[in-house]
Amino acid sequence: MTHSTLFINKAACLSYLMSRQTPDGGFCYYRAYGVEESNGKDTYSAVAGLLSLQATIPDLDKLLAWLHRLQNNQGGYASFSMGWFALETLRLLNTEPLQNPDTFLKTEHDRFLSLDWRVRTMEWSSLLLSLSRLSTLMRQREFMPSPEFRCGISILIDFLQGNHGGYGNPVENLLDTYRVAIIVDCLTLKQPAGILEFAQMCSDAVFGFRLVPSGSANSLAVVHAGIGLFHLCGAVMPRERIATIRNYIASCQTMTGGFGRTPGAIATLADTWLALDALQNLPEL
Template identity: 30%
Template sequence: MSNLQMNNILKRTVQYLSSKQCANGGFCVYKTEYLEEPNPTDTFFAVSSFQLLGEVIPNRDRVLSYLRQALTNLKKQFPLSTDTQSNIHNTFAFNYLYFPFYTLNRMGCLYLDEFWRDVLNRLEILLPEEVYANESGATQQWLLRKVRTKKFAGEIPNHQQIIDFILDLQNDGGFGVKPNLIDTYWSVALLKEMDYDLTQMDSTRQFIQLTDKSWFQVTKPAPNSADT
């Protein structure tokens, strides 16, 4: 592929991403001329894409304002802590906090006031009792979001327990009930987030290399008479 073709693809990608930005700075993947429903999830992926492409985030100030307002609105969902209140561990808390927090963090503008520090300190990561073969890494992906969110408040109390949980999913070098690349990717990403030493995972490295080679052999088109 020529540089001209690459530049054309990059230009169209940036145009597409920019077209999904709403008036208030947030992004909406299904935005149209008559419909704007910005949300932190789409905004997270848009910001991440601009950064991966090395492009300037359009209307940066409006993006920041949108994310901060989203967090202000979320405060209504979290009651103030009391001496008798239990920790927060439901999926809603982690899912709705991860995207605005992590996007602001990627933009270098995350600030946690006393309210959010209290909420994050009360967030509790509960590990699933079982992982199912048809989840395709969903358990690890959700757990990664929880870990990243919790880390904004400092150390994770059950740090080693989470590492042990992930390592128990390892099977023949790969990860998952039936080892596959998706489960392996999310498991390794989570271990990295937990500062686990990945250099000792030789069997996982071999699993990825062998799986990649097998996939290439399966998908490689059979040679025809013109190729031989």
């Protein structure tokens, strides 16, 4: 447990996470509403949250069996998102998938190469999120991307950067900028100039970070992205900003023990993980 987690109700958070485990070993946010359907996102979020609290994972054998069942005999998954959450959760548990996932990674790698990302209807946030996850998996699995892939990513990054150094469409925003920073770090590309300056423009004295420099939108995901950007850029966060972020995160904890995306919002497993991971990566005062 880090010093930062002393600012939240750790026992209540732990109870919330464990209460969302289903009989098959996975986790489901909707379990509180009578739905017993484990899913990858909630399972990853719960496992990552429990580990950040240094808790023992309950029913580990059932959980591993459920995760292994998500993979087919060829090493693939029903969707890239499912594969991402399954492989990441297994990594957190220091367990290998039953089948080598290299073919799965190669398929997603080649999918990007065949993608016409210059079309006007492209949903940039989804693309950057998928590429940040794919780049992370490739680095962790020591899967070497092709020169064509790296070149395509470099061109995409140059194409998407806005006037203020950030990324996003229709406007530059902190979430998409963080995703680009992850891609650049995983592929060991040259960090685009202006990313840190954009993160500093999104700093906020009340919430810690705003989604866009001139707006007021904020959430745990935005704060998490801001902390991640400072970390990836090797920048020192101002002491007064650290205190602000701690207070904001603590204000997102609900009576259930979990965390909502903003103060007063309903707690979810995904937002609870964002809160715990943000606190874990927040520099000490």
